[in-house]
Amino acid sequence: MKSFLYVSLVALLAASLGGCIVNGQIILTESFGGGVTTDDILNKEVVDLNSNSDYAEHKDDIKSVDAISVVASIKNNLPTDAKAHVYISDDPSFTTVEEVKAGAELVFVSPTIPGDGSLLVDWADGFMYMVDEKPVIDQVLGDGIFTVYVIGNVADFDLDYKAEVTITLTVGK
């Protein structure tokens, strides 16, 4: 009887620890595109997280999206200061700033990029400039396919950018 109790206790402990051990935090990095975007010609990037091997491997085991950061290198080609706004949407058909503002969701606002200057938002700072994580979380927990639009916060803008997103996921059985 005693042996049975001990074995049961050990088995219960092992099962509890095992359940806790087989989950963990992973970080996946995915490109948000790059190029020149102006008020006349918007640059957009269709992102398919399924092409990311980490995401594809753990897509069905995601327990939560813990953190999102956008890393960006942005150059302002105009003499006026500007900020870069990053929108995402399921709809890839937007072609104007007005359509983007009306139909997409703002997720990231960069610091001010001086006229004819450039800016680098690193990984650590990228957390601070996320204005709304929920649209990204919904996409990660959804089909993982969405479109990224980058526009300026001023009427006339000409930004040359590169951006990547880092997503911290808790995954496990």
Added chain:
Amino acid sequence: MFHIRIFLAHHIEMALKNDDRCIFATGGRRDVNNDIPHLVMTCFVIVRLGKRHYVLSGFFLVPRAAWYRSYLVEVFPEMFGLEIGQHYAPSVSHESLRVLFFSMIQGGHYKPCECFEQLLAGYLHVWQSLWCLIYNDIYGKDVLNTRRIMLQNRRDTRLRTDGEGRKSHIENLTPLFQGETMKIKVIAALFVLISASTAGAVVDIAVGGYGGMDIPVANDEAKSGTLFGVHARASVLSFLAVGGYFRSSSFGDPEQTFFEGLPDEFTSSIDGGGVKSFGAEAYVGKVGGTPGVNVFFYGSVGSYKWTRDNRDDISKVAWSVGPGLEIVFPFGLGVEGRGLFQIAPTDNSGSLKSVVWFVGANYHFGLPLK
């Protein structure tokens, strides 16, 4: 030629008593019956080694008791002079234990002593008595009877010197435990329940500090870092202790390369942050603070707070389990090493995990010696 020899007594052994006929408690010493084993266990002795067997089988070759505490080169008796089944604090004398215990169960044959130490000693003696009774019941060994004979023998050997230099028995005590077994069991069991916390809190108290490594498990957001902390524990029983801890860890910063293959490729990092945790611990194993190698397992539960730059703090309840090993030296200092597996469950049915190891030093406080 006549040779006249004068015989002088080398020393006189007698018990010191106060006006109430209570025997004074002494400091650390061996019991009178130290050489009388409670049980004779079946074991093998390597004949060719002879007495060297005992030296080789002992940890650190610890010698026997120091009769005078001023002999600092000597040490306390191994296991504080205790044998299997006993559970005393080191400074509690055998006599003081017996005085109070039997004053209770034998209707005041001895007067209860006002001395706190003797009162405390009585509590502890009950622990031992109950252990003997339980052991007797479980294993069918006549431990109780062995104990009775042993005490009787010891009483018989306690002599005093009368006015003419002859030795005689100091008194004729009634046999112990006669027909009292069940009564003693009930009294002992009840008394243990009542006095458990009082009796246990004084066996050993250890306070120490430590340093080591905190290694995140399955967590890309942190890298291994350093750790330091303090803890304290009190042994409730020789195999059970409870305590508290405070730990502070500093994780390393994870790095990531961005825009790989592009002219703007660069490496960036995020703050691994630090974890501060505190809580309660429970130890099972050899945790009585006895000199030698003590091996134990322990578990803890407490507050867990992970703080990082640009991120919200994570405050959770963390659990940890792990083994430990402490080498306690006879002068009270212990050097220990521990490992533990720590889990802080998160809201999303996930968890933050880490493996921790550290080494440290403890100081053990026993009962104050007179």
